[in-house]
Every structure is written in C-alpha cells, then in structure tokens.
Amino acid sequence: MADLPPPVQGPTAKEKKYDRQLRLWGATGQMALENAHILLVNSGPGVVGLETLKNLVLPGVGQFTIQDSAVVSEADLGVSFFVEEEDLGRFRAEATCNRLKELNPDVQGHFVAEPVESFLTQPDSLKPYTLILVAAPIRPDILSKLSAHADASLVPLFYFHSVGFYSHFSIHLPPAYPIVETHPDIETTSDLRLLKPWKELADFAADKTKGLDAMAAEDHGHVPYIALLLHYIEEWKQSRDGKPPSSYKDKTTFRDEVIAKAARTNNAEGGEENFDEAVAAVLKSLNPPEPNGAVKDIFKTKECLALSADSASFWVIAHAIGQFYTKHGVLPVPGSVPDMKARSADYIQLQNVYKSKARKDVEEVVESVRSLERSLNRSTPIEEKDIEAFCKNAAHIKLVRGRPFHVVQAGETIKWGDRAKSIAQTLTFPGSLIPLYIAFLAWDEFAATHDKDALGGAPKVAGEGDSEVDTDNEKVTGIALKTLNDLVKEASASIEENELSTIKEQTGEFAQELVRAGGAELHNISSLTGGLISQEIIKVITEQYIPVDNTCIFDGVKSKTEVLRV
C-alpha cells in the first residue's frame, strides 16, 4: 500500500485560472494580492489609472476603489476602453468601476463620485486603502495631503503622468521597504562554498574521487563536477602552501592546465561532460562566499541593530543572520545545487550534503531568533518557514529606502537635496531623460498656476486650446529652464557651456512636445504606463521582485525608459 502514489489533487478552479501568474509569485504572492485594496484618485482623460486597474483586476486583486468626479464624455469614448456609449452623462467613477468589475467576478470594485477635495475632508477617508494611485493633473495641496498620509501611515503612494508620447510615475514607499524574495537570476544564486567546504562536503569529494586516475571510463565520466573541483583544488593547494587558486591568472591556469588536461579524450566523444562542466564553473564558482556590500549594509542599519518588541520580523531575522555572519564570516548556505552530469544516487547524496548543511544553518539562525524574541518580549514567534526562506535568499535580500517625490508648489523652487549632485551628473549623459522629468515638473507648475475656470477648482493644463499653444510653450519651457538652472545651482555642478546648451535645447523640445498634447492621453502610452505601474504595484504588494526606486520615465518617441531616484 505504501508504494502507491498519493491520490492526485488536481488543480482547483482558481489555480487553473491563475496558473500562468502563480508560476511567478506563488500562493503567498497571490494571497497578498487578494488582501490588497487599491484607491485610484483619477483626473484628466484618466486612462492610465484604468489600464493599471485592468492589469490588477485580471490577476485577482482583492478590492479597488475609483474616486473620479468627472462625467463620461464623448472624448472618453475615444480614448478609454472602460466606458461605453450608454455611459455618456453618467459618473465616470461608476461607469469605469462597473466595466472593470466585469473582468473578474472574484474582485470587488467601489467608486466615489464626489470631488477629491470633499472626499478627503471626511475623517478616515483613506483608511481602507493599502495602496493609493494618483493621476496628474492634481492640485498641489491635494497631492501634499496624500503624500503626508503616505508618510504617516506607510501606505505606498504612486503619482503618474501620461501626456502625449511621454509618461512618468513616481513611487513613495515607506522609509524602510525590505524584500526577501527578490527572485534573482538562477545563474547568480548558486553558492557552492568550493573554497570553504565544510567537513561533510570535503568528505563527499574525497570519497567520490578516490582512485580517480585509475577509474573505469564510465565511473570517471560520472564524477560530479563539484567533487572534481574540490579534488583538484586540494591538489593545487598542496603544491602552493595551502593556497587555493584565487587570482584571475591562477584560476585560468587552474582551469586550462589542471582541469581541462585531466579530462580523458581517448573516447568516442573526445572528452567528458563532467569535466566540461567543471571547466565552465571555475571562474564563477571559485569565489570566496562574501556577501555583497548592499547586503552587509543591511546588517548595519539602525532598524537592524536597534530591535524592539514591534520591529518587523524582517529585522529580527536580519539581526540574527547578521550575528551568524559575524560569527562564521559567511552567510547561511542556501542549499541548492545546480544540475550536473552524475549518477542519480551520487547527485542525490550531494544534494543532501548541501541540504543538511543548509538545515543546520537555519537551525542556528532560528535559535538566535528565538533568543532575540525572548529578550525583546515579542508575543508571537516568527514562523520557521519565513526564517528558512530568508536564509535561503540571504545573499540577495534588498532594502529600498522609500522617500517622498517632488510635489510642485506654485512659485516654489524645486529642492533636490541629497540627490542634486547625482542627478546633475546624470543629466550630462547622452540620451538622459532627466530633461524630460524636468519638463514634467514644469508641466505640473503650469497646472498649479492655471485654473480651468474662475472657481479655482480643476487645474488647467498647458496647450489645451489651439490658440494658446505658442504662449503655453513659452511658459512651460521657461519654467523648465529655470528648474534646470536651479538644479545645476543647487548641485554646484560645473557643466560645460556647450553641454549645458544641448541639455537646455532638449529640455525645451520635451516641454514643447508636452504642450503639443494639450493634456491629451494617447491610449497606447497610457496603456503601456498602466502596464508598468501595475507591475510595480504587484511587486510592492507581494513583496517580491525589486520595485523601481523611485521614478520611471517613458519616452514614446524613442521607445525607451529611464529610472532615476529623486
């Protein structure tokens, strides 16, 4: 009976529907997505926000709410997919909410048709939302309010533009946004410890390479390459005062003169696959298992060093792994082994050597975590599977330092702060899109200083009327060039005169192309931008992969993006 395979539990209906995405972010990511409630504060043609929500409703976000006080117009029918003729004259919030809900019965959609000004005056109006999206144009005082809310409640805030062929978005994340499941490239993840083998690994290698030279062809061709490398490193060390091959020259000599020459070539294939694998692995695997600087910096952050009873579990585990690193000089062994030419039993044995070591390391970290929990008086213990996942990916954890983005206030100079120098430097790179970012800031300032009507409600955007294009062009370009000068001044950057005049010219062209749009969204650009933003939202919500830090610009004339930190 025990030999019978367990009864098949075929996929559930939900697993079937979401199969293609579960292969990326798994059940935990899906659960996080289903617990999210997203608020869209919409304005202008309003397509980006809807396209963003489309890409979140389809994979099954929990809830969304659309705040939009506009009424569906003919112009909406020409640019937006989530309104129909019969919606004309209805509240756009309601119409678009209903059309989006049709995409997925698992998702709950809500709408708010009252103006954002009054909506925000209600107490706790923002409380239900786990993430907030804001479309430009928006009055600066409203954006400031939302930014302050993001600061105070640690709710991620996205602000975006889609103006003609150009778009932009910025993300305001909490000041400490750590990620464990960064999903690094498989190629970069194996950490085999070939220069620092523990006893069981060294024993395995010695056992598998016993009498290597006299082995029968079949055996010789099936020694796992990890054992081969360890064996030849030992040999190398014996003739070199116990030093393994460490310089680039040493390694290439080791590869070409030792490993490559040890392969048997007197066979039908003219070589041995396991030796080929060993040769290919030398340069990338013979490195000391040193974590990268960004990971070591995480161990030194104030959040990691000064733990408290309510520290996020990330910091408690990070602290424990920091202790592990201080004690052993290495991170816990991740435990995975790449596939290689080997007999099944040998490979499984090797896998187990790595797995047991990884398990042992996890146990040690768990013990430290428990002792920290006791001394901090934490009430709920951190789950062991979270500690295990952390240990497995310890070399690839990531900390994003979220910060507020620029909120342009009428008549106020933009401050670049600690980013001024770096931004001013990037400005001079050929093809940099920073001039486009500056043009967007100028576009915002124009909107902040122009009203649609005398009531001072909705902002007016540059270039709306055909007769105003030229004067608006001058205004926006003027603001952009002033912003550019202020940046150069704040950074005390010395940019050559002809370089600066090229940058000015580019800034002017970007400003001009923005004004040409007259506030129009092109469906393609908005759809693309909605794709980018929804992708970033998924990363932020699932706490997987690495989000943009913190601003992304898209140039639809040249079809390219640039990410910058402002």
Next chain:
Amino acid sequence: MVDQVSEICGSMEGLTLRRRKYLDKFLTREGPFTDPDSFMPGEPVIESLSRTKVLVIGAGGLGCEILKNLALSGFKDIHVIDMDTIDVSNLNRQFLFRHADVGKYKAEVAAKFVEKRVKGVKITPYCGKIQDKDEEYYMQFALIVCGLDSIEARRWINAMLVGMVDESNPDSMKPMVDGGTEGFKGQARVILPSMTSCFECQLDMHAPRAAVPLCTLATIPRQPQHCIEWAHIIAWEEERKEITLDTDDPEHITWLYQKALKRAHEFNIPGVTYSMTQGVVKNIIPAIASTNAIIAAAVCNEAFKIATNTNPFLGFPGTNNYMMYTGDDSIYTYTFEHEKKPDCPVCSTDAVARPLTVDGNSTLQDFLDSLAERPEAQLKKPAIRTEAKSLYYQFPPGLEEQTRPNLAKKLSELVENGEEVAITDPAFPLQFKYKLIFK
C-alpha cells in the same frame, strides 16, 4: 430630405470629432520631432489613418491588447487571425474573454467585443492558421502587427513578408511590428522587410533551451523535471502508444504525473508536482497582464507612428529597431539597432554559405539533431542535400526511406571537407547554406 441627411452627417462628424478630441491634438499639431516632409497634419493624415488596413496576428495575451490599442488609436479597418480557442487559463490576462467564452474561437470573440466597445471600428476575424493564407491575402494590408507566442509562426510570416517585396512596387513592402513576452520580460521590434534586419536575422535573440540528453532521462535522472520528461517521452510511448497524448486532457496529465512521481520515488528525487508536470509537458511560459500590456502598447505605439508620422518610429533604416524590456529587477529597457545579417537565409539577396566546423566522425543524424539547438537555425524537421545528391529528406515517404540509411553514416562518408550543403525545413519557406569544414 437632403437637409436632413446633411444634418445627420454633420452631427455624425461632430460626434467623431468630439471622440477624436485627444487623438486630433497629435493629428493636427506639429511637434519638435515631426518630419515636415512625411507628416501631413490635419485632414490628410486623419483620412489616411482611417483607411489604413492593418492585420493583427494572434488574439491571445498580446492580441487582445493590440486590438484594443489599435481601435483606440484611430485605426478603423482591422483584421485578426488566430487558430486557438479560449482556455480557462487565458482569463488572467486575455481581458476580452469571459468564463462563458471558454471553448470559443479567440479571434471571433475578441473581434466582436472590441467592435461593440469602440464604435466605428470594423474588425474581421479569421479563425485558422496564418499558413492558410497566401501572398494575395497579405498584400491587401498596409501593416502587420504580430502578438504571437510561437517562434515558428513568426519565422513563417517574416519569410512570407520578405518574399513579397518587389523592388519595383513600394507598396509590396509591409512593415511588420512584432512583440513577445515571457514573465516579466519582453521585446518589441519593427521590421521593414528587405530593408532592415528581419526576424530570421534576429533569431539568435531567442536561444532554444538545451534539451536533456535521452540517456539522462532513461538511466540517470537527477531532477524532478527529468522524471516528468521520462514519463512524457519514454513511458507514454511504451505503455500507451495507441493513445495520442493530449496535454489538455487532465486524465493524461494525471497519468504522466503519477508515472513521474513513482520514478522520482525510486530514485529519491523530491519535488515532482502536478503543476510542474503540466509546466514541463506543455512547455508553459509564465504570462501576466502587465507585461502583455507594456509590450502590446509599445508595438501599437510604433504602428501608430508608422501609419501617421506623428513622431519618428523605430525601424527606420539606420536607426534603432528593437526594444528589449526587463521588469523583474526595477525597470530596464535597451533600445538599439539590430543589424541585418549579410548571410541571412531569408532576407539576404546573395546569401553565401556560412562556414560551419563539424566533426567528420559524427553521424548525419547527430548533425541534423544539432540543428534544432543551433540558435540561428532551430530546425526541427530538416532536409539536407548537397549540390550533387539528396542526403536526407523527411518527405515524401519514398524519399525518406531511400535516404534513411544515410542517417547512420559519418559526415565524412557523405560529403567532402569544405563542401556546401543546403538545408530546408517544411515549416519555413527558407533555405540554409552551410560549408562543412571538418575539425
């Protein structure tokens, strides 16, 4: 009566005008990057855009987005080809389909949906294969937009479009705008057949996955995937030969899963799951709405610029024609010019044989197998001949039988060192020429 008609027409015009409010900003205004020689603002461009006949190939993840995007970009006459029917696993991204549509033809459902949502757009579906159609059919379009997941189909349409180019007739050159995605990654490109680098020139950008050697599957499995492949390739053939494997049949997948699980158990290999079994045998590529949206929109943005000249497009000879996109670690795009290959088997006018170093002692079978994995060839059913004789043909059966004994022979017995061979594959209208040099 006449007055009434003109009044209706007038209000209709007013209506379209109001709907085009945003689009017209770009169709009527010049910008800093528009080329005054090619951009005809106002009526001329509005008129020509609405008359541009465009073909969309694929109505899946990318195709749904492409149809929506083109319809909302002012294209009025759109055709769409797709042979597939709707599966429940499509619903997480193919937003024109609902649960009730499962089993229906994608092209038909998608066309109907977009026509209903965006008034004034005509979408003509064809539910079938691109190979069903001939040159005359493709000649009617001004632009081809591809949203396909198969390399084979893209190679076929590329070769067709390159073959259609007649230098004396500029209208015979049909720009091909193509997109592809995989998980958080993708690419968008513009091909001007015969003028710029074609899909075949760029084939090595899609390196094939290395196949696991059969002997590993048969004797020394190490990974759960090896056990699944063994069940798929070997066990099924041995035990259920009479039944054609249908990877969409849950009973078949369950059988493979249990076989794989049992084998994994014998070798102490952990990790075989139902989902992994499905993934391996169906070669499932993860797919999400956001990446499809990004790539489809990038592609349609280029199509719109090509049709209107409202801004410079990718693919103009001598400029960038390819955008690579990666979204898992921040956002990164690399936009560059992929250059035409002088020895491209499809678009090079005087393709010379590429020198290829081979082992004269390996068999013809080995050589043909290696073509499936060569990034620039990727041929699954190759036929091969020298100038003097046929070495191996898959079709017709008579010729196959006659040439089959050559498969076991060494290359050095069949060709001279430095001799040219021509390789074809029934799936593609193209021919590879290699000059075989023995190592």
